[in-house]
Amino acid sequence: MQISRRNLLKAVGAIGAVTITATAGAKLLTHKAVVQINRAKAAIPKALKPLAPPPPDPALKTPGLSPFFTSNKDFFRIDTAFTIPQISLDNWKLEIVGLVSNPISLTYDQLIARPTFELDDTISCVSNEVGGTLIGNARWQGIRLDDLIKEAQPHADADQIMGYSVDGFSAGFPLAALDGRDAMIVIGMNGEVLPDRNGWPARIIVPGLYGYVSATKWLMRIELTRFDQKHGYWIDQGWSERGPIKTQSRIDTPSNNGELSVGPIAIAGVAWAALTGISKIEIKIDNQPWRTATLGPEIAKTSWRQWWIDWNATKGNHRITVRATDGDGKLQSQANVPILPNGAEGWHTINVKAI
Ligand SMILES: Nc1nc2c(c(=O)[nH]1)N[C@H]1C(S)=C(S)[C@@H](COP(=O)(O)O)O[C@H]1N2
Numbered sequence: 001m002q003i004s005r006r007n008l009l010k011a012v013g014a015i016g017a018v019t020i021t022a023t024a025g026a027k028l029l030t031h032k033a034v035v036q037i038n039r040a041k042a043a044i045p046k047a048l049k050p051l052a053p054p055p056p057d058p059a060l061k062t063p064g065l066s067p068f069f070t071s072n073k074d075f076f077r078i079d080t081a082f083t084i085p086q087i088s089l090d091n092w093k094l095e096i097v098g099l100v101s102n103p104i105s106l107t108y109d110q111l112i113a114r115p116t117f118e119l120d121d122t123i124s125c126v127s128n129e130v131g132g133t134l135i136g137n138a139r140w141q142g143i144r145l146d147d148l149i150k151e152a153q154p155h156a157d158a159d160q161i162m163g164y165s166v167d168g169f170s171a172g173f174p175l176a177a178l179d180g181r182d183a184m185i186v187i188g189m190n191g192e193v194l195p196d197r198n199g200w201p202a203r204i205i206v207p208g209l210y211g212y213v214s215a216t217k218w219l220m221r222i223e224l225t226r227f228d229q230k231h232g233y234w235i236d237q238g239w240s241e242r243g244p245i246k247t248q249s250r251i252d253t254p255s256n257n258g259e260l261s262v263g264p265i266a267i268a269g270v271a272w273a274a275l276t277g278i279s280k281i282e283i284k285i286d287n288q289p290w291r292t293a294t295l296g297p298e299i300a301k302t303s304w305r306q307w308w309i310d311w312n313a314t315k316g317n318h319r320i321t322v323r324a325t326d327g328d329g330k331l332q333s334q335a336n337v338p339i340l341p342n343g344a345e346g347w348h349t350i351n352v353k354a355i
């Protein structure tokens with residue numbers, strides 16, 4: 001068979017196109033592979049004073065109860081990135097700039113050579129609905145943010161710390177939030193090098209603040225600035241400039257609108273109050289009086305706390321509500337408040353049917 005010139009060109013053109021695509025794909029793959037090797041090779045040093053391992057996890061005895069630590073695999077992911085940024089350490093630096101007298105620039109090796117500490121901290125998305133799952137608890141490892149900021153010598157007029165990601169995201173919080181709390185530049189999560197999806201090679205965590213105003217992943221720059229000059233990514237889209245995490249409690253088990261067997265069953269869940277910890281959990285079933293639940297061990301005031309209570313379920317439909325009191329004795333808000341502009345409020349209530 002004879003191939004006409006036109007068809008030959010078509011064939012070559014097509015092959016050409018395929019080749020180009022394959023090369024681009026290969027380049028992408030190579031870059032990703034290099035980054036993965038980078039990350040696999042990154043060995044973060046031990047924390048100066050590693051935290052003690054947690055006590056036996058009550059979740060092991062109560063099916064459905066959230067464990068102390070949310071595994072990296074199960075950790076919620078919230079960000080604006082279509083694909084996870086692949087950062088090569090060869091050209092990554094962390095810079096601290098803006099209204100400072102002593103700008104700082106650190107390579108990854110310089111960053112992780114600094115003393116690190118560990119923190120058990122629950123992070124929450126402002127978009128977490130009452131009873132929602134956009135929340136997780138982890139043992140984070142990192143470098144103290146207040147030390148670094150102090151070293152950069154902020155000017156007197158600076159009142160905001162803005163983190164910038166390589167993908168254009170930004171999040172700002174008050175300089176005054178560095179009031180001694182354990183804010184950090186995170187390099188490790190639950191004993192692993194910080195995973196890609198949670199911000200490799202570095203992110204910020206500020207205990208007590210929602211992620212959208214603080215927890216910049218794929219961090220590359222920290223700028224000392226002013227609230228009246230710069231807004232983080234979400235602020236001009238209607239979200240509040242300040243985002244302290246609100247006290248919440250959640251029923252993990254039994255599940256909402258589920259069926260269960262008549263007889264003894266555990267009602268269990270988690271509760272969190274950003275910096276004070278939880279002092280009390282109460283449960284109301286139908287029209288019975290509030291009952292106080294058992295609290296699990298407090299591993300840190302910044303960490304969520306497990307709770308549980310026994311219940312003898314009788315045949316029929318039931319309504320179960322939980323409410324928390326924080327470490328200062330303040331009862332969680334009952335008001336039915338939506339997530340926009342600064343986080344949901346309300347008592348988590350579920351309906352179940354015992355058969
Ligand atoms: N670069 C970048 N960092 C980000 C975001 C983002 O969109 N881009 N989202 C923030 C928000 S809104 C939340 S709730 C947390 C979620 O952190 P996680 O994905 O590790 O759970 O990341 C924060 N950091």
Ligand SMILES: [Mo]
Nearest residue numbers: 125126211212
């Ligand atoms: Mo979020």
